[in-house]
Amino acid sequence: MTDKVKGMGISGSYGNESNNSKLVKLGLEVLSNLGAETYFWDLNEKPLPLVGEEGSWENKNVAEFQNLATEVNAYLLSSPEYHGCMSGVMKNQLDWIYNKHVGGKAFALMSTLGGQSNSNTLNQMRIAVRWIHGWAIPEQIAVPNIKEAFNDDGLLNDEKLIERLENTMKALFDAALMLKK
Ligand SMILES: Cc1cc2nc3c(=O)[nH]c(=O)nc-3n(C[C@H](O)[C@H](O)[C@H](O)COP(=O)(O)O)c2cc1C
Numbered sequence: 001m002t003d004k005v006k007g008m009g010i011s012g013s014y015g016n017e018s019n020n021s022k023l024v025k026l027g028l029e030v031l032s033n034l035g036a037e038t039y040f041w042d043l044n045e046k047p048l049p050l051v052g053e054e055g056s057w058e059n060k061n062v063a064e065f066q067n068l069a070t071e072v073n074a075y076l077l078s079s080p081e082y083h084g085c086m087s088g089v090m091k092n093q094l095d096w097i098y099n100k101h102v103g104g105k106a107f108a109l110m111s112t113l114g115g116q117s118n119s120n121t122l123n124q125m126r127i128a129v130r131w132i133h134g135w136a137i138p139e140q141i142a143v144p145n146i147k148e149a150f151n152d153d154g155l156l157n158d159e160k161l162i163e164r165l166e167n168t169m170k171a172l173f174d175a176a177l178m179l180k181k
Pocket of ligand 1: 116
């Protein structure tokens with residue numbers, strides 16, 4: 001048991017400049033300002049193989065990913081919507097973590113869309129999180145028209161969205177403390 005919140009950010013798209021990675025990093029910054037220790041899993045630096053790919057069960061990045069997932073007590077997920085679903089990149093990352101790593105711990109969910117807002121990807125991630133025995137908080141964020149969402153400084157244009165991100169991170173922080181694991 002701990003009174004410290006440790007947050008792990010997982011992006012469903014590659015690259016530090018992808019919109020989902022930027023969104024996760026903004027969220028982690030809010031979490032850090034609340035007093036959490038935060039970690040962003042950088043897939044470019046430490047790619048994860050597909051689950052079941054030859055040699056994947058012994059892959060050292062997978063072991064590190066699972067160890068970090070075990071170490072922390074809050075998870076921030078953000079996935080792009082692809083064909084009405086979470087990205088394969090996000091699903092593969094979720095497929096590498098199980099109850100023994102994340103069970104009983106708090107999750108926050110976000111998604112980005114090229115088009116209009118919907119909850120497809122959020123709902124799919126919520127199901128996957130339930131299957132690994134995580135507790136997904138009710139607050140969630142879908143960012144529509146993602147190409148217009150960020151300004152040149154990498155900040156969100158929409159003030160309501162900034163407020164929603166702050167509220168969601170506060171809810172994640174509180175849930176992590178409440179679940180205390
Ligand atoms: C294969 C593919 C499928 C996509 N399908 C959808 C979709 O179903 N609905 C939608 O609004 N946007 C769709 N998009 C747009 C992505 O959601 C958008 O590019 C993404 O959220 C941007 O995030 P990123 O910069 O992190 O990749 C799709 C993009 C790709 C590449």
